Amino acid sequence: MTNKKEDNLMEKIVSLAKRRGFVFQGSEIYGGLAGTWDYGPLGLALKNNIKNLWWQKFVLDREDMYGLDAAIIMAGRAWEASGHVAGFADPMVECEKCHKRFREDQTDGKCPECAGNLSQARQFNMMFKTQIGAVEDSSATVYLRPETAQGIFVNFKNVLDAYHPKLPFGIAQIGKAFRNEITPRDFVFRTREFEQMEIEYFTKEENWQDNFTALHKEMRSYIESLGIPSDKVYDLEVPEEDRAFYSKRTIDLEFDYPFGRKELCGLAYRTNYDLSQHAEFSGKDQNYFDEQTGEKFIPHVIEPSFGVDRLVLAVLTSAYTEDELGGEPRSYLKLNYNVAPIKAAIFPLLKNKPELVDKARELYRMLKREVGQVAFDDNGNIGKRYRRQDEIGTPYCITVDFDTLGEKPELLDTVTVRDRDTGDQQRLKISELVEFLKSK
Ligand code: ATP
Numbered sequence: 001m002t003n004k005k006e007d008n009l010m011e012k013i014v015s016l017a018k019r020r021g022f023v024f025q026g027s028e029i030y031g032g033l034a035g036t037w038d039y040g041p042l043g044l045a046l047k048n049n050i051k052n053l054w055w056q057k058f059v060l061d062r063e064d065m066y067g068l069d070a071a072i073i074m075a076g077r078a079w080e081a082s083g084h085v086a087g088f089a090d091p092m093v094e095c096e097k098c099h100k101r102f103r104e105d106q107t108d109g110k111c112p113e114c115a116g117n118l119s120q121a122r123q124f125n126m127m128f129k130t131q132i133g134a135v136e137d138s139s140a141t142v143y144l145r146p147e148t149a150q151g152i153f154v155n156f157k158n159v160l161d162a163y164h165p166k167l168p169f170g171i172a173q174i175g176k177a178f179r180n181e182i183t184p185r186d187f188v189f190r191t192r193e194f195e196q197m198e199i200e201y202f203t204k205e206e207n208w209q210d211n212f213t214a215l216h217k218e219m220r221s222y223i224e225s226l227g228i229p230s231d232k233v234y235d236l237e238v239p240e241e242d243r244a245f246y247s248k249r250t251i252d253l254e255f256d257y258p259f260g261r262k263e264l265c266g267l268a269y270r271t272n273y274d275l276s277q278h279a280e281f282s283g284k285d286q287n288y289f290d291e292q293t294g295e296k297f298i299p300h301v302i303e304p305s306f307g308v309d310r311l312v313l314a315v316l317t318s319a320y321t322e323d324e325l326g327g328e329p330r331s332y333l334k335l336n337y338n339v340a341p342i343k344a345a346i347f348p349l350l351k352n353k354p355e356l357v358d359k360a361r362e363l364y365r366m367l368k369r370e371v372g373q374v375a376f377d378d379n380g381n382i383g384k385r386y387r388r389q390d391e392i393g394t395p396y397c398i399t400v401d402f403d404t405l406g407e408k409p410e411l412l413d414t415v416t417v418r419d420r421d422t423g424d425q426q427r428l429k430i431s432e433l434v435e436f437l438k439s440k
Pocket of ligand 1: 188194266308
């Protein structure tokens with residue numbers, strides 16, 4: 001159960017996200033579409049940073065990973081093979097009084113809205129179904145993928161034939177997934193359209209444990225690199241009765257969100273179930289040929305699965321800070337440099353002095369070219385600008401003043417650099433700035 005303070009924190013994060021252009025309610029001017037959210041410029045920049053860091057760590061920095069971008073709409077047969085058509089369902093109950101619907105495991109036996117009695121649970125399939133093409137028959141039924149994983153499995157053979165990778169190797173994909181959640185809630189935590197970053201890591205059966213352990217370590221180190229404290233992330237060893245029947249081991253990595261400890265991402269050993277199913281349903285061989293031993297077999301697979309939006313929320317929750325600076329209360333985002341949407345904001349001390357504005361603009365253009373993700377801000381007094389940048393998590397504010405122009409000759413071509421967390425200022429040469437920022 002959440003208490004008032006935590007509800008309050010959630011409200012503050014949602015309101016900051018909207019006010020500062022991180023995340024807006026989907027279709028807001030039409031009253032909002034439940035379970036959908038739109039990312040504004042800063043939210044998109046934050047999300048892209050999180051995705052790029054993942055891609056860098058799990059794909060570009062390794063020699064055993066292959067990238068993929070599969071179609072979102074997939075053939076109906078693929079979802080029959082994966083078991084989603086028959087089994088991707090949550091137990092749904094309906095309130096007999098107000099007729100609202102809920103996921104059974106999110107109620108305590110009574111309607112959460114009006115305390116009315118609930119109906120018997122029935123299985124509700126969460127896949128979005130649609131028709132493709134002009135002919136309406138069952139062969140035209142397709143689904144929006146509820147996970148990116150199956151797009152990887154159906155391309156296993158393509159990657160194998162094109163690149164001849166040796167086991168173990170992985171295929172990685174970032175992309176949208178869709179689930180018709182019965183009760184979307186908790187901001188971007190549980191939505192109907194979201195983004196996943198998934199890897200299927202193929203291995204010989206006898207090596208699954210080593211690969212599982214290694215990937216688990218990499219997942220934790222990635223999470224920590226985003227500024228989510230390790231001691232707020234918990235490994236939940238999922239007991240057999242709660243695992244998918246084909247999974248021999250699953251760890252849910254949970255995070256302390258303001259509304260409780262909930263799944264951030266997961267790691268599952270899925271045996272060779274998925275590839276075997278696709279072999280059977282498609283009639284296409286999914287074997288790997290081991291040149292050394294001459295054996296043919298269907299590889300086993302370890303799956304690290306991240307939800308991008310849940311990471312965004314964990315990053316925002318971890319970063320949200322209230323303190324006092326210079327005797328004034330402030331709230332700000334203590335974002336890690338690597339995820340911050342803006343790394344540095346460049347100010348002219350005064351807006352109405354063209355020589356300051358020109359110099360600051362010139363500096364801004366140079367840093368934009370050399371560092372990227374910087375902003376120019378001349379709106380309001382310096383104090384206001386600091387507060388605005390603190391609130392969106394900008395680690396550094398750089399001010400061009402009269403000394404920059406040489407009023408004190410010894411300070412020519414220097415600027416003040418203010419640190420977001422401490423408010424401390426130091427004077428640096430413009431020529432040192434690129435190095436200074438890149439070292440962060
Ligand atoms: P939950 O139990 O919370 O519904 P799940 O166990 O069904 O989640 P998985 O099927 O393991 O989730 O999906 C992998 C990852 O995708 C999750 O760890 C999560 O980060 C993300 N994810 C799943 N469903 C949603 C959703 N509705 N909204 C946002 N992210 C989601």
